[in-house]
Amino acid sequence: MKREFFDEQILDLRNQQEGEEAKSHSLSDVSIENENDLYASQVPPEERNIYTGIRIDGKWIYFERRFLWEEAISIMLPKSFHSMSLEEARIKYPSEHRPQCILTDPSGSVNLLFQQMIGTVTNEGIEDFRNQAFGMMKRINQGIKPKEQGVVEVEGKHIAYVEFSNPAMDGKLYNLMFFLEAEGIPYMGTFNCRTKGMKYWRTAAFEMVRSIEIVQNRN
Template sequence: MNYMDEHILSLKNKLNYDVASNNVNTSLSQTVISEQDHSVSEKNLALRLGDELIPLELRVILDGEIEVSVPKSFSLMPLEQAKFKYPSEHRPEVIYTSEDGTVNITFNRTESTLANEELPEFVEQMADVLRSVQPIRNWLGTQVIVNHSGLSIGLIRFIAAGVDKNLYNEILLFTHAGQVMMGTFNCMESDMEAWLPVAENTVHSLHAVSLPLQSSLEKGADSL
């Protein structure tokens, strides 16, 4: 696939930038719990902060094309804060952040197109790029999974050196309508075990938003 290298080059700066920009995080200590059922319809997953349970909720992102479950306490990062944290045109389109800004979940559309069966090779090539440009402290590997909604997602996990502490990073790569989508999850390495269930929930809750039946019928009528 001669065009695969072009996809890698087009994403290299964006991927490197998204990860590097997260190095301004500070540490946080907390515990996460989750229910056994990780299905998309399940809404009673909860984040435990001491004695307080904070639920997760579904959010519609990327112009209504994708839905994902994130902690209800997470909010979209204000534009001014996003410009400071990601001072480049390559900043993610969607940035959900914890109340203290130490944990971030981001999503981006890219200009690259990819067939679903090419995803495993694409993930490995992106992993090679990351290893060449990031200050990797601990490489945790790659994986391609099919989540509970049937979406194939490539995962790249590693710990990178931050400004003052190491950061756990999880890169998500998947396709929607043939277009490559990219997500990131990051937190301090010291909080990694606590936050991993939330990262897992993010991965397994991702799914394309179905068009309402009425909308589909209207489009069909218009074409008659």
């Protein structure tokens, strides 16, 4: 790995970083806007997930499979996510080395960032890669408050993650950062939202990570 480029990417990572629960899950308390809402509202709350639809702040959120990074990787994301405009990205992530892929919801407060990292890595080495990258981030940005870290396995692919909070322009953020390898190339993604929305989004964020698929034989 070219250390100077890696360090530059880590320096730039520091630039990356309400909901109200429904009081009743009965049909009489749910605003049915379409057939999807009707179907989702009939799923018991404890069984709702990104494949059935989830209810956050009184609104139904539906997901679809989207491709990332030249269609090398796919992931389930909210249908409402769209690419952040260059103007908004320049304000929120001032560095010219900001993530190549920034997707956001209509409010701009729930985001997914995704980028290719410099160097090479193996599937088995992705946890060490995460430790090195996040260790440097913590030294650079002392506002980072680590929470939990671990590895999830999806069809033999190791995805190393770390949860943390950090101060940002629009308030304190909850982050779920994850690292994976595809064809020897390291990739990093970050889901973030305001910390007060963490209790609604955390489970869905992990479900999104577990939905990741590597596209094989693209040529």
